[in-house]
Amino acid sequence: EINKLVVRVEHIFVEHFASSNRTKGMNLLRPKVKKEKHRITFSTGFFFGCTVSLVIGLGLFVHARNIMDARGLKLYMETMFPLYSLFGFVVLHMVMYASNIYFWKRFRVNYPFIFGFKEGTELGYRHVLLLSFGLGTLALAAVLINLDMEMDPDTKDYKTVTELLPLFIVVLVLAITICPFNIFYRSSRFFFLMVVFRCLAAP
DSSP states (O other): OHHHHHHHHHHHHHHHHSTTOHHHHHHHHSOOOOOOOHHHHHHHHHHHHHHHHHHHHHHHHHHHHTGGGSTTHHHHHHHHHHHHHHHHHHHHHHHHHHHHHHHHHHTTOOHHHHHTOOTTTOOOHHHHHHHHHHHHHHHHHHHHHHHHHHHOGGGGGGHHHHHHHHHHHHHHHHHHHTOOSSOSOHHHHHHHHHHHHHHHHOO
């Protein structure tokens, strides 16, 4: 009885909602599960390892150079640290979003429909983790380079370049976000920009 009911529902759906095109109708009723690419998992693990290594390296660098007792630390914490902490804030929220996606998929919550994603363009939790750890690696590398240039007497003449380093990262991230080419998950980036625009334009 159940099989007959399923066949009947499929027939009605194909006839009325897929213009009698059975292939199209069955693709809508039974969408194929996308296979996760191994390179996404590998890249995510690679950037996660880089992030952890850079965090450990940053701690060792601060301890070895005795930066906490150095002069000018207060000024650095008031100017540069808030900008770098912003990247940490973004990475934290991206990791939380990835964990939400994982649990939504596990408990079969139709989040693409809820958020209005186009079919097949939604990001999985591995993709979001890849982006978050990639951004974390970039930000931590910039922190290490910035601190090294601040503390190294040979590079103190390039203080302007040192202070502009965080700006370069912000410009790079913004450039990738608004890039019109079909790279770095263009549909998701444009969806994010539309959401930001709607938030700003809301009364």
